[in-house]
Amino acid sequence: MSQPRPSAAEPTPRVVVPAGTTAGTAIREAGLPGKGADAVVVVRDAEGRLRDLSWTPDADAEVEPVAANTDDGRAVIRHSTAHVLAQAVQQQFPEAKLGIGPPVRDGFYYDFDVDRPFTPEDLQALEKRMKQIVKSAQRFSRRVFDSAEAAKQELAGEPFKLELVDVKGDSGVDTDEVMEVGGGELTIYDNLDPRSGERVWGDLCRGPHVPTTKHIPAFKLTRVAAAYWRGSEQNPQLQRIYGTAWESQEAQDAYLERLAEAERRDHRRLGVELDLFSFPDEIGSGLAVFHPKGGIIRRELENYSRRRHEEAGYEFVNTPHITKSGLFYTSGHLPYYAETMFPPLQFEGEDYYLKAMNCPMHHLIFRSRGRSYRELPLRLFEFGTVYRYEKSGVVHGLTRVRGLTMDDSHIYCTPEQAPAELRSLLRFVLDLLADYGLSDFYLELSTRGDTGKFIGEEHEWEEATETLRQAALDSGLELVPDPGGAAYYGPKISVQARDAIGRSWQMSTIQVDFNHPKRFELSYTAPDGSRQQPVVLHRALFGSIERFFGVLTEHYAGAFPAWLAPVQVVGIPIADEHVAHLEQVAKALRARGVRVEVDTSDDRMQKKIRNHTTQKVPFMLLAGAKDVEAGAVSFRFRDGGQINGVPVDRAVEVINGWIERRENSSPTAEGVRVEH
Template identity: 40%
Template structure:
């Protein structure tokens, strides 16, 4: 290869040669003119950069479009700058703090001085945003010295940017300009403002500068933008649908859980219906794990701090852990992770190669500190239960065990009708973020990728998303309205066997290190349940519903027959209730519909005499009259099949 050429590796693993200094846009054009038209930025060796920046060395790249996470990141980053330009035109005295992209959209923290911005002002800012965007101004990047950068913002009287620049190294500072607006920024940005076609400023909030409540409170404007108006319309429709499905609302209405201030913020209490739902989920996974050779264990809710120092969870994750508890002359901690406890179980016996793979599973409760402002229903809590498992295996068993865990995880999400996107989360070049030997990391990443390729998985690679002790496979599910949630993980770990000195005696009678796979399909029972409630909008499939059947006698004369029906359901394990209230049958049906009970059995004199039941299905209405014994079998079969609700 010529010294003036570089090798570019594309996402599919193919390689192409280009001249040194080729830009991302030129690479996109060489692939197809269509790709070049929709390209927003390029990811080079894990870093997102502008399309017009040159690539000067061999690299693994991805051309980012709207359909990729990095593409949306770029798009929303640029949108934040357009918002700032619009605000600058409307409010020339405004001073700007930070304006990053976030998971869904972007925000900008702004000091409006004496001006009070209200929700009513957002429409005017949106119109100016679109006016500015239509100018199709390019985003122009400029390297600038620290002295010049400080001078620029001191002259403008912006103490926030001065504060940021003072913490930066000279030679690493860049400005971006589009139209009449210049901002301190490291990029990346889309080629020009005209790419942004639709905008909605969603809310206002107060935000202290740098999160310090002793600093001035700025106005945070949240927004979301799209390359087409149709996309914004669809998004706003989805937002409205999401409000209807909000698990905090439905969780209360359906009696799933409660949060009690006297018990503590972020510590959910599972109510009877929620407990039945959770136990059903646990039984589903527990039974499947048993079939696949897992052994269940139970570990304490606290542990000696030395355990977590050995694992590295303390101090790696010290910010998210509760302070140690003094017990006699020792320090204990609320358990932040289950894995160190499982490693000690492994160490409890001398292990032989004949014992491996050893698969230990636990529904283990852990505790993490979350700031009060970040708590949200079941999705963000301070105490939660993980469906943790750790597989201890020999090197030659590793790939097959990874495949088994992937099969299990896919089986779980298929059961709930949740499509899965797969991400391989690898390490980046920041060595301080990770523990262990770099060679073992590279080996683990190679093995994970080989498994993904052998199983023909459709995946993306995300450098920098690994945990501190190993690369992982992340399962990102899509719910019924298209939202994405990261849930299950499968992680390969060469670090903990070293930290805990885990060994087994091989067939050569010598000691060897096992490899560990960390695995959790649900992730956390709390968060998964919150997603499940919203995925099904509370209309759970029959097998999962906390109350599967409700029997509704028309009058007291049918109570005895209704009780016999209830008893028959109970004998086969169906979760059934009897509504014996002296209410009109119409009221009983409305209440059952509100409670989202899958089957309502109406029994009157005619049904009692014939040994039948008149059946209503939630959201469908009357589905006919059946011989009771036949309907009993129908319900039993539907539960056994774990059928999903029909639309």
Template identity: 55%
Template sequence: MGAEVIVRLPDGSAKQLPAGSTALDLAKSIGKRLAKDAVAAAVDGAEVDLTCVLSEDAEVAILTGGSDAGRTVLRHSTAHVLAQAVLDLWPGAHYAIGPAIEDGFYYDFALRGGATFGEEDIKRIEARMLEIIAEDQPFVREEHTIAEGLALFAQQPYKREIIEGVGSEADLAVEAARDMAPGEFTVSVYRNPTARVVDHDGGFVDLCRGPHVPSTGRLGHFRLLRVAGAYWRGDEHRPQLQRIYGTAWESAQALAEHLHRIEEAERRDHRRIGADLDLFSFPPEIGSGLALFHPKGAMIRQIMEDYSRRRHMSSGYQFAYSPHITKAELFEVSGHLQWFADSMFPPITLEEGHEYRLKPMNCPFHILIFRSRQRSYRELPIRLFEFGTVYRYEKSGVVHGLTRVRGMTQDDAHIFCTFEQMTGELESLLGFVLDLLRDFGLEDFYLELSTRPEGKAAGSEEEWEAATEALRVAAQAIGLELVMDVGGGAYYGPKISVQARDAIGRHWQVSTVQLDFQLPMRFGLEYVGADNARHRPVMIHRALFGTVERFFAILLEHYAGALPTWLVPTQVVVLPVRDDHDPYAEHVAVTCRHAGLRAEVDPADEPLGGRIRRWKLEKVPYVLVVGDDDTTSGTVGVNARGSEHPDRGIALEAFVAAVAAEVESKGSPEKGGGRWSSGPR
């Protein structure tokens, strides 16, 4: 090693530094601002502390708090500060893991005597954290052998368990692994030597892979958000720990923006919109997770379902109907009672001894329709579609608005085809799915491939392998990003799910496509082939909306309640200025209705301003005002949703034609600026 090292920077330039220089020295040599913003460094792609000595020539990048990698470091370091505060305030507490997560971090604790955190505790902890940050405690990295590590954390069972797992196969599979040192024989810890923690000598120390900021003074733009219970290593059979969630950012402004995004998501909450717009409700009288659709919500749902039916009809599907309840034996045959019973409502036992069950899925019924007579290869593929309402006994803590309910309607279909037809069916199906989703205004997708659920799967590994491969081929042919979801398949087969990103970047699982060799076998399905021999069909389960309820909720959140004109319950409201304009207002409404629009009149028995306000809050796409000028010239004053100013004097025919076209193209008033070019602004 010479007296100097040469580092290459991300912009391609190179820099010479004296031997023994640290990453922080490098940052300083580039600029003051960079040194101030730096939180860690990447040497040949590996993230390290700023205090790391650059001992050989390397590619080095300085990570700042403004980058994703830099924020991860900030959040991870803030999690350590949280742990230090909690250990100081709750003597004898055990600390488990505290990783950075999307937009923030958390840390899991077990308090002495099973104590729990309350709301007020959050404030105490935050105050203690601010003190720790004000003290500007250094983070110092240490390497220890496994034995030393175990001794260091003699009083900390969760840390010991993590250390004992270092290098094991299981270690790599658990989330905690991200929190750990690489390498088989050592563990790294970070120490805040100047920390004062009750009952702890030598400051505060935590097991951690790093890197961390040089000192706590670099932190500060954080907020603790909530407390929650969380199972140790995500296993509900293991102890439940107390988790504290927080968020942390590189600047006060970034923190404020994040808190604003949280508010924005709350504004879009479909439960709130559903109540405000009188779309649906969940009366306690009918039970948790069971929804009532009110007339306006039902109208939207009806439009969604009607459109879906039309698309299915033109895509070669046949319709089916099946009952909500059936003899339990059907679910013995299908395997649901073996694999899915936890999610089913308990049996209804009749006097003569038969047990009945509410259906959790529609597939067995469609199978019986297939099996009702002998089938020829000439009929295949057979595609049976139904809006099938199913009931699942979801655990009490998981129901959530319309996205997680106990009674739900799937836009469900089962395709029975030959093995040879399978790949083609899957590919055309994925095309159909994406086409339909785009009609509803979702545009940004990726696919997820869910594989065999270990221990919860029917059938052989070979069958699963073949089915998974067929799905993979179809998914790749579509050309969208594909991510793996290991072990996430249904008990009878692997699945592709379509994930949609909404207007504010959140993603939702919508469509699912599952390939199934098991149920055709269990039900002994057959068709007669061209060779006059009997063959077993392949089955594809698929739902495009997923469930109508959930898809409805996704649309409400995506559009923040301002649905495209074709989906909205009332498209046009006509407001007469005075009551002698009522007849003309009625004429306008009738003209709209003749063009197929949903229009109503709000008569002039209260002031115009109040009426406008009410319908605007209802998010009606077009609020028309008609007065003296309009009655004489056959025009309307148009208030398009989303625009600040009305367009007066628009010819009625021009308005109706434009809105009818907007409905046809599935557009929204927000996207239709400038249509009324004939009228003055």
């Protein structure tokens, strides 16, 4: 699950730290806050390094104050809190050995080697001990080891820390956790008693930290998980304690409320409560089955998308679920993506793979006959189911599955057509996502990295990247860089959408590909009769139907818009003699294509209303003796609002109009106009 992008405080003015003076002294003399949510906790020097407030430069230095309520400030608070956690663990469990404890988005964690897993009671006791440490105002004091041997001597009882010292510089370890960037200094942070100055505890760490433990305003331990040392299953399994920490209690309370709201919206829970989908053990992890109600929502999602694609000139194709391995060697997916593909099946002396992506098969469709420039751009579209081997710890409901249906498009165009096609494609994507009720977007531009996984010439990458960048800028949306995040064959734009509670989700991706046309020898006849190579634009709009279904479930908290709701209207009679009246209303609605039911159960009316409100039906129509006599119904809405005595013909028009307009808001007494 993605998280909200934290907001940063307003930039603060730069401060000069005179030689021989601590940064903290300069900050105080500049009149900058030392308490509260905007308190300065560290500074950034001219090289961009974060420095403790106890840092004393050898020469006058201009620094940027970093406040607690900024991304960097929160990271420092969280890393400092991780140290307090480690201290509390070793006080509570003296035999515990330390792993690492970095800040992460919205919190921190620390890994420990202990005799038994931590329990919820342990977390409560540790949190209590941490509060005592915070209250004692221990001072974080940076100390540099004279040598690696000196560090190893002091850390002789900490095997994982010794390994970090030994492998510093090894690409398998984030040496920033223990080493000063650039200088290669091994540093430790001692926690000093504020009165005696004696060392209470310490940890190998690069830093920086807040000045004292009392500068940690709010924190909470959240959960425990197992984690392998350095992320490898070949290494020992440790216990990882997660927590969160913030610049104020108010900020933390707001975050915890977001977590609680996210839990209430969890699509896995709502999927069960609303009878939408399930993951039977008999089928396997990450493989969903959609129940009738979920099938209706999925069908509506797909049908509207098909309609919009037809209007935009896409041509529909279908491809198999399995293919010979040679196809994925041609495309380059093997060996690059082998770890995310299911193992091959042996058949008739060939290796066959379950399809992990649709693009190679679409290329074969393009290549199946000669193509003219007059056919371009050629836009192929498929709801193609693919299979990817996600690790068990990564599989998560519908948002991370092993069997997924991609709304995959591949656009084949001339190089000259590519810029305009990209602009049009991005607008099409954003407009269609907005039709489903998402409207708060930003873009991420993923570019080539320095690793060996990328194929193709550098100049082609530069051209493709610049073409994508310009299309993104033309959209007017915020553009965030993602260095090294490109696909192996080309750069991409990812559309990131914020949901109803501010979380960001990756939705559509658009990629420019100069490499697959070469690998598949794709060509078209140009106006001068020459054979030219097309540009391929890869595009998945939803990402996958399954993921999009999960995101929308959480965005709407299960209360889908009426046009998507599996049951759009339910009739609720006050007594049995009113059923026939509601059946006639239902018949009129069904004639308009509305999905409607009449509740003829033995439950009392109020219980029926509760049941269908819980099931999040958008329109409930009540009928009693007066309604029958007047040829009317009474509207009841999800929020408890009601409109009484609406003539049946008008009620049918109102409901049908609301659905046909694809209103994404939930109908209410205030929002539904029933007057003639």
